[in-house]
Amino acid sequence: MGMTDPRSITIPPEAEAVMRAHAEVTYPNEACGALVGTGDGVNEPWMVTSAEPAPNEFDGGHHNRYLIAPAFQVQVERSALAAGLDLIGFYHSHPEEQARPSEYDRSHAWAGYAYRVYSVHAAKVVDGNTFTLDAPEGTFVPVADLPASPQQQTES
């Protein structure tokens, strides 16, 4: 196996299912939450261990905006650190929009986090992609989704 692109992310099926279900039940509003795991997307690929759904604290219409309460982040970050993990990024859904970051997402993003975006049409997730902010350019770049297969497969 060759070198894995550090700008990649592996999401286990359980975490993916949590995010998709959250995006679908929250439709037509936006769902949001945090990604816990390891890696930084620069030196080491991101490995998600769990997705943590957050309440949408945006003071206004939730169909196209989300805001995660800082207290929620602190809580997730501390329990992640206690388990030897990190808060590595966030996810949110775009009801009736594409699974790519909006200009609003871009202007509020931080380089160093993985941002996963889901497109939800008629209460069904139809697409999901991960992006990260390229610091010097200030633009979003795609993060490769790697299949969550076991690291070591035993030959029988």
Place this chain on the structure above:
Amino acid sequence: MAVSILIPTPLRRFAGGARSVEVEGATVDEALAALAAAHPELRDQIFEEAGGIRPFVNIFLGGDNVRTLLAGESGVPVRDGDTITLVPAIAGGSAVAAPDVTLSNEEILRYSRHLIMPEVTLEGQRKLKAAKVLCIGAGGLGSPLTLYLAAAGVGTLGVVEFDTVDLTNIQRQVLYSTSDVGRPKLEAAAERLRALNPDIAIVPHSLRLNSSNVIELFKQYDIIADGTDNFPTRYLVNDASVLTGKPNVYASIFRFDGQVSVFGANDGPCYRCLFPEPPPPGLVPSCAEGGVLGVLPGIVGSLQALEVIKLILGIGDPLIGRLAMFDALAFEVREVKIRRDPSCVVCGTNPSVTAPIDYELFCGIRGEEVELDERGIPAVSVDEFNRRRLGGEAFTLLDVREVYETEIVQIPGAITFPLSELPARLHELDTAQTYTLSCHHGTRSAQALQAMRQAGFGRLQILSGGVDAWAARIDPSLPRY
């Protein structure tokens, strides 16, 4: 005091990759100053030049957000072993996914009064430019509607119209000049709109909207704006909007009154939820018959343009599930709530209209082919029906009596379709097909006709006098009851 400061992932590269930094200080301010001194690169990420904490960064001491308490007179004291957490604000949202369009410097200047509003901004203007809006009709409502949408920078503006400019139009249809009288409206409108905004695409559709062209046309647009003045087109536009999933920004005017609403958007109701069937033909006069104050479509069409723009930008509260009614003489705007009707034949849970129907028939406009009885119901006499039957004309005769009645006597070829079972069995029938309805004397067949009409059936007539008239006049050998 020794405190630890937790560094979030995005800021670690400014702190040599550290997850946590130990510093000394008596207050949070002092601890942060010590952190900035130890990691100068981090200073710019946390502090503004003037010294305050940057926007979009929160500071937690334990479980409390102390951001607003910092830089106070006494500071926020810390205890030995406390943990301070830097928390980047996380927000976002689809709110206008950035479309793949850019604005030229000239466009930026043109739209500068939009761009400086935080509710619009460059992002919103790009969304406007990426939007495709189809305006049905370029008359009284269509004039301000298309003018304002073009001026606002809606990138693709389709216009459906087939009429020519008449001198009686000029009193309210401000798209046109007196010199345009006699020209095709579409030609004059496109010229005027292109002169107003050369940066957008004006797409003229010189056609009469009908059941066979509406779906393909609507699919090419994001939003439909209905400015028509007749019921067949209004129902056609409504049904096609629902069927293609496009919001329908609706407006209508009459004399001194106007209505505006947004149908078929975000699970909201459609026009049929409000008006399941059209008024009888002739009851509501057109502008040509009833007159209209020239400025009224100017106001109402502008409100329609406003709702279109709000939908595109995703701002404010669109008129979804609300019908706004403007009374120009009293200067009153009233609002009624409209609920989505689960039994709506188009947008309900079990719709019977799954393709456009014949709307002229549905609205009773094409009366010449159908005789009306004294109740105003399309009807055929038993003599005429029998004559056509013997002449080999195909027909589908639905006998809406109960089964125990049809066992007594039935017209040859009739299909038993009891009125009591009708609502549950409508799906067995084809809305585009012609049906003749029959019962004992003609009362239940009229009820069945009304029910089927509401369900979207257009070609219906009853057999006058029912099976009793048939037995009396056509086949006296049959029993009467």
